[in-house]
């Protein structure tokens with residue numbers, strides 16, 4: 582059987598390997614638009630490649646048709662992922678549930694996948710942008726060549742410098758598939774407030790997203806402040822649901838209630854009366870962040886701590902518990918790590934990921950309407966769907 586894989590990213594390469602291993606007689610060709618395969622994989626997890634997570638559940642994913650998720654995720658046997666990487670010679674390890682290659686190097690994973698493609702004789706065509714797939718007599722024609730089956734694995738629209746600019750959705754639409762509304766997910770946000778002085782600060786906190794006055798989502802973890810706004814895992818997790826004008830509040834002291842915090846600050850004013858206000862918060866807060874909070878409360882940095890009034894202590898406690906930012910925009914394209922929305926799952930058989938519209942056509946990875954949380958969930962989705970389609974494609978009866 583002649584199989585074409587469009588897109589040489591994580592999903593496409595894993596699917597090619599599964600398809601070939603399943604039947605060595607299969608001829609498998611990967612078309613990749615870039616000058617090399619697996620470019621994006623090298624950038625994942627800050628170059629460390631957080632390739633999966635120990636705890637996988639449909640709740641970690643968003644899709645417009647969530648009913649299909651359970652079936653797709655459970656079709657990947659529990660041990661299969663470890664066995665797959667072990668078969669490539671990659672030792673895995675876990676950090677707080679996040680799975681990485683033991684070397685913590687993404688290029689170890691990309692090299693191992695490349696070596697396996699070479700060993701299996703998978704044909705890799707780089708600099709091959711596929712802008713259309715013709716269907717004729719139940720066969721697929723790509724660049725004038727006939728294939729029995731095609732796996733579409735061209736990713737989403739995030740991070741176009743890695744070759745993913747949303748063209749997969751055009752290909753799918755041209756083949757008669759529905760593409761659900763798309764938006765950038767796992768992105769930092771730009772805020773209206775001037776936060777330049779906070780650039781580079783990382784702080785453990787709880788963040789809450791509000792739409793008008795309604796709470797939308799809450800996350801706890803490390804917040805990263807940038808010169809334009811907010812980033813870090815806690816923000817990326819919320820970003821899909823944020824929009825211009827949304828409010829994000831940051832609780833910098835999640836272990837204290839506001840009352841406890843007021844008492845703590847009152848006590849501190851007694852003990853540290855010799856300090857100026859600018860140093861009053863140092864000791865439990867980054868100095869620049871403390872000064873920013875004083876500014877937001879309208880308290881002069883040179884004021885002696887002993888002169889802080891009750892209402893100023895109250896304002897400080899309030900601000901520390903609910904530092905509020907207004908979203909100017911959710912940063913997209915290059916800064917986002919994944920795409921929400923994609924090929925409608927219900928148009929594919931969840932046991933095989935074969936299209937219900939064209940026998941022999943499959944779709945996997947981020948091109949499908951499914952986005953995971955931060956923490957290895959998106960690569961896990963790529964391996965899962967690659968496994969399902971890669972195995973099924975060999976059995977496809979045409």
Ligand SMILES: Cc1cc2nc3c(=O)[nH]c(=O)nc-3n(C[C@H](O)[C@H](O)[C@H](O)COP(=O)(O)OP(=O)(O)OC[C@H]3O[C@@H](n4cnc5c(N)ncnc54)[C@H](O)[C@@H]3O)c2cc1C
Pocket residue numbers: 587588589590591592593612613614615618619620621622624625626627630631632633709710711712734735736737739740743744745746748749917918919945946947948956957958959960961963
């Ligand atoms: C900076 C960054 C860090 C990330 N870190 C993590 C992480 O640590 N853990 C995690 O789980 N997820 C992470 N992700 C998300 C994860 O990388 C993706 O969800 C995953 O790579 C999707 O796999 P895929 O095979 O579907 O698509 P991709 O890996 O995006 O690959 C698609 C490939 O298709 C090619 N292509 C596109 N169109 C065509 C065409 N028409 N013809 C030929 N080729 C085409 C592209 O060039 C690309 O190589 C990160 C993403 C980014 C951008």
